[in-house]
Amino acid sequence: MHNQHVKDWKKLQTKKQRKKTNTYLLDGWHLVEEAINAGNQIVALIATEEQLALHDDIVTREFPIYEVTNEIMATITDTVSPQGIAAEVELPGDRFTKPETSHGAWLFLDRVQDPGNIGTMIRTADAAGFAGVVASQKTADLFSPKIVRAMQGSQFHLHLRQGDLVDWITLFKTEGHPVYGTQLNPQALNFREVTPVEDFALIMGNEGHGMDATTLNETTANLYIPMNGQAESLNVAISAGILMFQLNQKIK
Amino acid sequence: MHNQHVKDWKKLQTKKQRKKTNTYLLDGWHLVEEAINAGNQIVALIATEEQLALHDDIVTREFPIYEVTNEIMATITDTVSPQGIAAEVELPGDRFTKPETSHGAWLFLDRVQDPGNIGTMIRTADAAGFAGVVASQKTADLFSPKIVRAMQGSQFHLHLRQGDLVDWITLFKTEGHPVYGTQLNPQALNFREVTPVEDFALIMGNEGHGMDATTLNETTANLYIPMNGQAESLNVAISAGILMFQLNQKIK
Secondary structure, three states, X not given: OOHHXXXXXXXXXXXXXXXXXXXXXXXXXXXXXXXXXXXOOEEEEEEOHHHHHHOHHHHHOOOOEEEOOHHHHHHHOOOOOOOOEEXXXXXXXXXXXXXXXXXXXXXXXXXXXXXXXXXXXXXXXHHOOOOEEEEEOOXXXXXXXXXXXXXXXXXXXXXXXXXXXXXXXXXXXXXXXXXXEOOOOOOOEEHHHOOOOOOEEEEEOEOOOEOOHHXXXXXXXXXXXXXXXXXXXXXXXXXXXXXXXXXXXXXX | OOHHHHHHHHHOXXXXXXXXXXXXXXXXXXXXXXXXXXXXXXXXXXXXXXXHHHOHHHHHOOOOEEEOOHHHHHHHOOOOOOOOEEXXXXXXXXXXXXXXXXXXXXXXXXXXXXHHHHHHHHHHHHHOOOOEEEEEOOOOOOOOHHHHHHHOOHHXXXXXXXXXXXXXXXXXXXXXXXXXXXXXXXXXXXXXXXXXXOOEEEEEOEOOOEOOHHHHHOOXXXXXXXXXXXXXXXXXXXXXXXXHHHHOOOOO
16 A cells, blocks of 8 residues: 555545546445446545455456555545545546536525535435536535535436536526526515426525625526524525425426 | 633533523523523623623623633633623423423424434424424433524524423324324325415424334324435435425415
8 A cells, every 4th residue: 555545535635636636535335336336437446354345346346446444544534434435536527517508407506605505405406306506616616525425425416517607597598497596685586486397597695695796686586485584594505405395396 | 700600601511411400501692682582581691801891781681790711711612613602591491391282383303313403403493483393302402502503593483392292293183283294104195295284293203213103103194205216315404494394384
């Protein structure tokens, strides 16, 4: 085991290193298996002796396998309880691709910051049958360890993109599909009054500051969730969940 | 400043001490103000010199005020960034009261474990206009610092109870109101097919193990949220949010 490998895997916790190598780290057999099944390129499979024995069928695969100790496993992952098996996997090749179609339901994240919220929203979008999630350039990097952990494999089920939201909004509108904002203003619509359609986008804003003024200006309509007068607000991931399951009713 | 005070405030992070003193700790001016406005008994107001100066109107109040340093503030609260003002407040007197009415929408927590999930569900129930939340005896204590932080003052807007869920379920059913479980089984109903009513209860189960068999056996119906086949599941707080806003449509 070259020490340099361990250092490099550990560095995948940083955006800089992920950009440099065009890879990210998956922690745990379940995610590693999804990546293999999805045909993602596995740059390195890293596991303890015990985990390799449990999954001995993977040893025949055509990717490099590294046996490491529990201590090394703990240093390369940022989890409290690493699962003893991880993989360095190539990042999706299309993650910065500009929009080419506005088919299906899409979630746009406008400068959302908290990794747990972002990961949970992606996981919820997946469950709600969304086609993809697009993060604005000022949203946290979608392949950070915390987001990867929270999205629980949803990157293998829907499109994850990062780019200028205005490009995406313009395409949806040009193709005749609604783009819903979530900024409370006097013209905002009760979300229950929106007729669900097949193709649309929903934008969730920053936890503290809401949506960017430029993005907001481009929406078709703004939605609000009616609330008890005493409640201050809903957590952004909870709001997103309520709206996504209301707006996308394809899955019956 | 008696050192014993500081030790006792710090101990309020434990369930044992809260039970002994029948009090809990609120961190931050916003929550302290809500407690004062709600008429809760303030056993001690604890603040730094700076915070006391900012809120000098409270000095005239009829409760003991203790000026402490930032360091003491940091030891008694378990937050990364304490807000410099806290209060030891009496716990709600009715929190173990047995059910006496089944009016309104109620959320029952059946052995839910994660404090963040519990606090978020209480906050969401508040926003959705629920009358109260009941935690089963095996659910985490509702006044732990993490839950108090996550529920963001909702304890001042709705009833929080802890007790035997079977007592509550029996009352709702006796009074003719539905009690919805959330355990997937062959008889489960698509949540969109339920007609919203004024008075009902919704039960959310444990993150890993779902609902208790005894509780499950007593439900009127079990609901499911239709999901994309590839998604594994929803976070329990997200599911609760979707269901609560669908079932309780009083707030328009």
